[in-house]
Amino acid sequence: MRLSDFKALSFDCYGTLIDWESGMIEGLRTLTERVERPLTRDEILQAHARHESQQQAQTPWKPYRELLPIVYKRLCEQWGVSYTNAQCEEYGRSVQNWPAFVDSPGALQYLKKYFKLIILSNVDNRSFQHSNDKLQVEFDAIYSAEDMGAYKPADKTFEYMNAHLGDLGLEPKDVLHTAESMFHDHEPGNRFGYTGCHIYRRHDQKGFGATMTPGTMPTFDFRFNSMADMVKAHQEELREA
Template sequence: MAALASYAALSFDVYGTLIDWESGMVTGLRPLTDQLDREISDDAVLEMHARHESAAQAQTPARNYSALLATVYRRCAEELGLPADWEACERYGASVPDWPTFEDSADALAYLKQHYRMIVLSNVDNRSFAGSARRLGIAWDAVFTAEDIGSYKPSQRNFDYLLAGIERMGLARSALLHTAESMFHDHVPARANGLDNAWIYRRHQKQGFGATMDPGQLADTTFRFNSLRDMAEAHERGDL
């Protein structure tokens, strides 16, 4: 296994890895879930969201993420048997820039930026990412969004775009470490494309896959950390 310090660049998933999208989703769906006359767990809400988001991304791969989320909100309302006017759907779609960062993300990114070229590969639109980027605080060396690519991970198109992008940057595939939480969106396709990977396992104390679909089989991982801080500290110690 290569050492962390041997890579020249990190490519990042953002939502679920750097941004606490599950908290953002649960909060954003409260206008629906607060109307229920029964209890529904956060994980049940997230799993419902994952089903509808994944279906929408497969059916309308070129659709802007904020617009796609508006439809996801509507589909969730229908599944729960609740009314939802389109204005409420659009408010949810516009909420992505308000989703919080994980508390360790900004500091860990600032440290890693000193040692790597930093690349975004995210299932998001550019306007929404701009709001999240302000929270994350670093200057990215490249930003590849679903809006740019016209499809959503785990589509091969997104990884083709990433690989073409790093080639333009003069980086070999072996110099890139793909860094992400989602097995479904990131690690399974990253490994299929011959990329080394770091699993930031944010859900290590929870059951299931939350806001991502079950990948069926877990991908092999080059590194595993429970937070981005753990990864930064491992690099600083030089123990991997």
């Protein structure tokens, strides 16, 4: 199997193209600095993952920018820190500050020459626009949680993408689903029969960071430590051809 066998790449955005973990840590700094005991980076990310995934399951219709303030509130309660509504709402707007991984824009611009590019992301459209500006590429389709009325890993998200691929002249077999998260992406991707490409951003770290453990590990067909490595592999395929 080769990367060049596919006509399109569908991407998770946060954790794969945007460095959401660094964005979270920075966005939560005014909270975590007030916690009585020092928290490790992974403690912060794992707590965030738990509260976020619970809230996404409970209120799948709520836009991400309105869901994050609830996560902030739950973290404050967990760690015994006072909060105001203004602080919660400020964190809800923090996605606009989350940085792109340094290799994402260039890699996407290269891949755009050979593939259609699709976003399948747990985000609202307003927040994603800020991220899209950082990624510096025009996607062929953007399927957001706000559009879908659900958050990955819910079946409804991949069902939504399947229902709209025909608009791009594609079938699921034409698409390589490219993502970091085992929980949000590769596990449901397996259920829907997608070929998977794991961008292993956390290859030098333990655990799952800002995502929940998937339980039984999903399968995937490609693995790269970065988007830059994915580009190198595609370039090597072209040289061999």
